[in-house]
Amino acid sequence: MKKAMDRVVDTVDIETYLLCKNESEGKRLALQLGEDLNLGTVDIMFQEFDGYGIRVRLRKYIHKPGKHYAWLKPEEYSDKG
Amino acid sequence: MAKKILCVPLDPVHDVGLKLIRSALDERGYTTVLLSPDLSLEAISKKAASDDYDFILVSRTIGYGVAEILGRFIDLLDASGVREKSKLILGGKAITPELAAELGFDKGFGEHMQIDELIAYIEGRERDIVVDRLQREKKDIAEGYSYRFVHAEIEELLSDICDKLLQWTESRHSAGVERAKIREELINAGENGKRESLYKKYNSHCDSEITNGNTKNIYPTGVRNVSQEELSALEGYISTTHPHAPVTIQHNQDRPLIFKFLGSGCPIMDLVHGKIVERWGINGFLIINPSWEARYEGLLQGCLTHENDGTITSLENIKLMKQYLDPSTLLTVRAHRGLNTPETVLLAGAAGADLTKINLVYGSLGAGTDPERLAVDGVEAIRYAARYNMPFDIPGNDELSGVPAWKTLAGLLINVMLGKKLGAKPILKPLFCYGPHIVLNGMMDQNFVDFNAAKIYALRQIVDCPIWPGEPIAFMTQSEERVQAANATSYHAALAASLGVDVVTIASTDEAYSRGPIAIASRIDTIRAVTDAYRFMGDAQISPTGQADLFTEDMIKKIIEVLKEVQSKTSLAEAIYEGALGNEEDGAYPGTFGKGTLTAASAKI
Numbered sequence: 001m002k003k004a005m006d007r008v009v010d011t012v013d014i015e016t017y018l019l020c021k022n023e024s025e026g027k028r029l030a031l032q033l034g035e036d037l038n039l040g041t042v043d044i045m046f047q048e049f050d051g052y053g054i055r056v057r058l059r060k061y062i063h064k065p066g067k068h069y070a071w072l073k074p075e076e077y078s079d080k081g
Numbered sequence: 082m083a084k085k086i087l088c089v090p091l092d093p094v095h096d097v098g099l100k101l102i103r104s105a106l107d108e109r110g111y112t113t114v115l116l117s118p119d120l121s122l123e124a125i126s127k128k129a130a131s132d133d134y135d136f137i138l139v140s141r142t143i144g145y146g147v148a149e150i151l152g153r154f155i156d157l158l159d160a161s162g163v164r165e166k167s168k169l170i171l172g173g174k175a176i177t178p179e180l181a182a183e184l185g186f187d188k189g190f191g192e193h194m195q196i197d198e199l200i201a202y203i204e205g206r207e208r209d210i211v212v213d214r215l216q217r218e219k220k221d222i223a224e225g226y227s228y229r230f231v232h233a234e235i236e237e238l239l240s241d242i243c244d245k246l247l248q249w250t251e252s253r254h255s256a257g258v259e260r261a262k263i264r265e266e267l268i269n270a271g272e273n274g275k276r277e278s279l280y281k282k283y284n285s286h287c288d289s290e291i292t293n294g295n296t297k298n299i300y301p302t303g304v305r306n307v308s309q310e311e312l313s314a315l316e317g318y319i320s321t322t323h324p325h326a327p328v329t330i331q332h333n334q335d336r337p338l339i340f341k342f343l344g345s346g347c348p349i350m351d352l353v354h355g356k357i358v359e360r361w362g363i364n365g366f367l368i369i370n371p372s373w374e375a376r377y378e379g380l381l382q383g384c385l386t387h388e389n390d391g392t393i394t395s396l397e398n399i400k401l402m403k404q405y406l407d408p409s410t411l412l413t414v415r416a417h418r419g420l421n422t423p424e425t426v427l428l429a430g431a432a433g434a435d436l437t438k439i440n441l442v443y444g445s446l447g448a449g450t451d452p453e454r455l456a457v458d459g460v461e462a463i464r465y466a467a468r469y470n471m472p473f474d475i476p477g478n479d480e481l482s483g484v485p486a487w488k489t490l491a492g493l494l495i496n497v498m499l500g501k502k503l504g505a506k507p508i509l510k511p512l513f514c515y516g517p518h519i520v521l522n523g524m525m526d527q528n529f530v531d532f533n534a535a536k537i538y539a540l541r542q543i544v545d546c547p548i549w550p551g552e553p554i555a556f557m558t559q560s561e562e563r564v565q566a567a568n569a570t571s572y573h574a575a576l577a578a579s580l581g582v583d584v585v586t587i588a589s590t591d592e593a594y595s596r597g598p599i600a601i602a603s604r605i606d607t608i609r610a611v612t613d614a615y616r617f618m619g620d621a622q623i624s625p626t627g628q629a630d631l632f633t634e635d636m637i638k639k640i641i642e643v644l645k646e647v648q649s650k651t652s653l654a655e656a657i658y659e660g661a662l663g664n665e666e667d668g669a670y671p672g673t674f675g676k677g678t679l680t681a682a683s684a685k686i
Contacts, residue, residue, distance in 0.1 A: 009353060011600040015563065045594045046561040057563060059591075065345035065598050066303060066388030072314045072349065 006070035008062040012039060019053040026054025034058060083112050084135040084203060089125055090118040091141040091154070092173070099140040102172075105196045111203075122150070126157040134167045136203060139186070143175040148184060155185040170202070213323045215359060217409045220338055222436070222547050222583050223472045223506040228497070232543040232637070238644040239498035242653065246499065249652045250460045254682045255675070256286045256378050257458040261423035261465065268396075268431050287379025294381045301373060303388035304381070307349065312384065312401075315349050319405050324360030330608065331362075332615040337577050338411070339611060340586040342553070344369030345598050346387035348398045352405050354601050361608045365411030367438065367586065368402065370394045375419025375450070376674055380428070390598070394425055399432035411435040413474065416462055417444035420454070420675045423461040430469025436508075437471050439463060441499070442492030443479040445657050449672030452654035453679055463503045472506035476552045483517040483668030486536060487639035492662045494640070495653065497546055508547045508583070511536040513573045514556035517668065527628065529558065530576060534625040535632030537580045542637060550577050553588035563606060566590040570607040571614035578615060579623040587611060 005012075018033070020026040026049055034042030039060040046057040063069045070076065088103050090096030096118045103113050114132075116125060129137055137158070141147060151171070158164050171181040172190040181189020188202055201208035230236035263283045270276050284292045293299040298306070330339050341358060343351040343366045355366055371391030374380070384397040392398060394414055402412055413436035414429035416422050422439065429437045441459035445452035466473045475496040477489040493509050500507035513533045519525050524532045537548060554573040559566040567590050577585045591603035643661060650656040663669030 009357075009601045010350070010598065011602070013600065013602060043596055045591065045596075046563070048562070057561065059594070059597065059600070061597055063350075064388065065347035065350040066305070066386045068311075069349070072311065072318060074314055074317050 002076070003070075005062055006073075006076060009071065010061065010063050010065075012060045012062060013045070014042070014058040015056070016058075017053050017055050020049070023047065023049040023054060026056065030054065030056045030058055034060060083110050085112045085133065086114070086136045086138055086203070087129055087132075087134040087167075088113055088115040089129075089137060089139045090116065091125075091139055091150070092118065096140065098173070099138070102138070102140075102196065102199065106200075109200060122154050122157055125154070126161050126163065129158060129163045129167065130161040134163075136170055137163065137167045138170045138172065138199075140173050141171065141176075142173045143180070151184045151186075170199070172199075213325060215324060215327050215407045215409055217329070217364075219409045219411065219435070220335070220364065222338065222411075222508060222549070226506075226547050227545045228501050228506075229545045230498075230543065231545065235494065235543050235637075235641060235644065236498075238641070238648050239494055240502075242495055242644065242648050243498045243502050245651070246456060246495075246653045247460065247502065249654075250457050252682050253453075253457045253679045255454055255457045255679055257420050257454070257675070258423050258461045260286050260379060260421070261427050261461065264424050265427055268427075283379070288377045291377050291379035291381060295379075300381070300385070303346075304385055304393065307347075307384040307386050311349060315352065315405070319352070319356065322356070324356075327360050328362045328612065330364075330612045330615060331578075332612075333619050334578070336584070337549075337574075337582050338364035338584045339574070339608070340365040340367060340411070340413075340549075340584055341589075341604060341608075342367050342369050342586065342599075343402075344390065344392045346371070346389050346392055348384065348386065348392055348401050350598075351392055352402065354599075354604060355402070355406055355410075357601055358604050358608060359407050359410055361605055362612065363410075363608060365413065365435070365584075366402075366406070367413045367415060368392055368394060368399065368434075369415055370419075370425075372448070374421070375448075378420050378675075380421050380424055394428065396428045396432055399428060399434055403433045413438055416473075417441070417455070417459065417476075418449050419444075420450060420458070420678075422450075422455065422458040423465055426462040426465040426469075426471070426473075430465060430471055435471065437462075437466050437473045438476060439466065439473045440475045440477075440492065440496055441653065442495060442657060442662050443476060443489075445654075445672050446479050446484070446663050446669045447482055447672065450674045451676035451678075452657035452671050453652075454675035455672070456652070456654050457679055458675075460499070460503070463500055463505050466500075467503050467505035470506075472508050472547070473500065474508040474510045474549055474551075475500075476510045477512050478552055478556075479663055479669060480512045480514060480516040480518070481556065482663065483521075484663035485518045485639070485667065486511075486516070486532070487636050488643050488662050488667070490536065490539065490636065491640045491643040491647070493540075494543060494644070495647070497544055506547075508549050509540055509544075510549045510551045511540065512552065512556060513550040513554040513577065513585075515558045516556075524632070528626070529572070530623060531625050531629040532632055533573070533576060534580060534629040535636055537582060538629065538633040539636040539640065542633070543640070547583045549584035549586070550582055551586040553586045553592065555588065559588060559590075559593045561591070561593045563590045563603070566593060567606045567610035571610035574611040575614040575618050576623050578618060579621075 042058040171186040415438040416425035417439040555569040589603040590606040646661040647656040
């Protein structure tokens with residue numbers, strides 16, 4: 001079965017809200033979320049703690065420019081089924 | 082005989098969608114009956130059984146408990162015999178074909194259903210071919226502009242400044258100008274034996290970093306050749322994909338055209354992004370080159386990819402873009418920063434690009450080129466732009482360093498006059514931004530409308546020239562928060578449309594995020610936001626306050642003061658060195674790349 005991750009053009013971004021006591025706990029949880037989702041180390045693009053929790057935007061680059069892209073393999077684009 | 086259709090709005094409130102569908106069906110000659118939205122399931126069932134309907138078209142938004150209601154409705158239709166004589170169609174938000182089938186309907190349509198899909202189903206045929214290519218024409222941004230100056234005093238000042246500049250450059254020459262000439266010979270030489278000696282000559286005018294790349298394939302860090310396999314795969318990918326139901330961003334009007342940057346470093350990634358956002362309605366792209374490209378004498382050759390920001394502006398890379406982007410899509414190539422300005426414009430023209438980007442003033446400030454060097458190279462570059470009939474846009478991004486808007490606009494106007502004198506088609510590119518000078522002086526404390534509008538008003542009172550706010554619009558108003566970034570872009574785009582400008586460049590919702598390349602999903606975010614803003618605005622206008630007129634008056638007065646100071650210097654370069662168009666206090670410094678490299682025009686380089 002083909003991997004969905006191979007079809008990601010560039011990034012996986014996650015937006016969510018994590019309940020936490022303060023900003024540093026929120027950031028720790030955000031980074032842990034990336035690990036829990038098997039994305040490895042994610043980058044926190046945006047964070048905003050509001051007293052109850054933290055609104056975060058996380059990013060993981062799957063295919064960076066200049067590298068070799070899994071989606072560019074002929075078997076990927078020629079059989080989209 | 083015309084088919085008979087019973088339209089059933091099961092939703093207690095929203096039956097507007099069904100009314101629209103009914104109207105479309107009536108227009109096509111079907112016999113339709115529309116029930117009122119407040120009937121009980123039993124009453125609807127009775128009505129459905131009372132006549133021989135070919136189709137029962139039910140509209141309902143899915144929500145809590147709705148599946149049960151629809152299930153009960155199907156049971157009633159079964160019991161009354163309707164199920165046997167009529168086909169049942171379910172439509173509405175959150176409906177999918179699978180859900181409709183699960184509930185017992187013959188067919189289901191979601192909120193994005195097109196009327197021709199429904200009609201094809203009713204008529205028992207395949208849907209007409211869906212539009213799967215862009216159906217638009219390439220626009221000429223400069224078309225219809227006279228380049229006539231309407232402000233006599235400013236025209237006179239600019240004319241004098243530019244005459245002096247042209248006279249000053251006549252006696253000077255640079256390696257950048259020389260390389261462009263050699264490159265032009267190379268392009269025209271075809272495959273004859275002269276090429277080798279021309280390459281040798283070209284390389285003798287390059288820095289070793291470039292010569293090593295071009296002769297030994299030893300490239301700057303992160304640069305490599307795109308392989309033949311990758312190019313074949315790109316060809317395969319692009320030839321087997323197409324845009325589905327392409328979108329037009331503009332609503333009710335042709336302009337402004339919407340541009341985006343491309344410059345991920347990799348032409349393949351750029352093209353895949355480009356093809357996707359073409360479908361979302363983007364009209365053109367600006368290729369942004371790596372910052373190091375500006376520092377070296379000479380340009381790398383070949384189809385090259387780069388692991389950091391900025392796509393290498395080789396002839397082959399630009400040609401690749403032109404080959405695969407839609408013929409209606411405009412392409413502009415940044416040329417004005419660095420030591421390769423004339424050659425970059427030449428390559429853009431030879432590769433079939435539509436526009437280029439030159440500003441002798443901004444290109445000489447900050448981390449830019451030495452003002453004397455860019456004066457010589459810039460004039461030659463504008464000559465190439467004229468020869469290839471490529472309009473050139475003049476970005477006013479020096480404002481981001483803290484330069485006051487009137488100094489930036491004065492710089493843009495010098496370029497306009499220069500372009501006019503050299504037979505080119507300049508495009509003014511004032512910033513729509515929350516620049517440092519604006520912040521420090523509170524010019525946008527009340528709103529983001531008046532001061533941006535004043536720039537456009539002032540320029541229009543000076544010259545009849547296309548205007549393209551950039552670059553990108555909303556600069557320094559966007560955060561890393563996705564919704565805020567999309568909103569800020571759409572508000573500025575709405576203002577641009579309201580002011581009747583020709584083009585805008587928009588960023589993505591990850592523009593303020595500086596730790597990685599732009600992502601395709603973030604590109605689409607802002608396009609969607611702008612499309613919605615244009616749908617919302619239509620032909621309506623954002624109305625600046627009276628303060629915009631006061632800003633305009635003041636802006637024109639200060640532009641004149643700046644131009645008088647520039648005129649008092651012996652050359653444009655001297656004016657830039659001495660800070661007339663942005664000084665240290667403003668946060669602007671004359672560029673240093675290529676300082677002391679000019680030679681006398683008569684001397685052989």
